[in-house]
Amino acid sequence: MTLQEVKVLANKGEGLKIEFKKKAAFPEKIVREVIALANTAGGDLLIGVDDDGTVSGQRYIEEEIFILEKSIRELIFPDLRVEIFTVKLNEKKGVAVFRIPLSPDRPHYLNVGDRKQSYIRVGDRSVQASREVWEVLRRNRVPRDTIFTYGWKEEILMKALEEKGQITLKEFSKLAKIPPFLASKTLVRLVSANVLVLHPQEMEDYFTIKSQEG
Incomplete structure (x- = not known):
């Protein structure tokens, strides 16, 4: 990778598939950003680039790479392979590009104590994945036909969606008078069956009917 290619990436600004970090502090x-990119659409993590896209570089870039590469290897489960490019700005400073694939092994997660935390990209931000997002990612890893029974819960859900256009898990649970875990299972099953679309959000996910997505 050349300096010109790094500048082209930087000029795009942070977004769904690009994240900038000044250094690997x-x-x-930062590993959360890597996980989010791998779980969502793949992309590039640039070390030595300011938030505004300025390619300022970082001293001892090899040390930055060593630190982050070690963290990726030790903290991300299941294992995630990334490509790493180093571009020198001068004798003292350089930029590192971590190229992260859309992983076939997603969802990847960060093991923190006894908690497993997964992340996804929402616009230019990395946010913690909800249980529903995690389950949809897991199911989509191995594509398969999903069979579901269209019962009274689904009827209530589809009617509400036709009227409002979108619905959250909490709204569906309250409307159908069912526990959140049952509402979650119903929504995930319909997303997996390609009937609904799950829209991850930083605060609360929402769902829409697939046909409305054009």
């Missing part, structure tokens, strides 16, 4: 936080 707090590697656990």
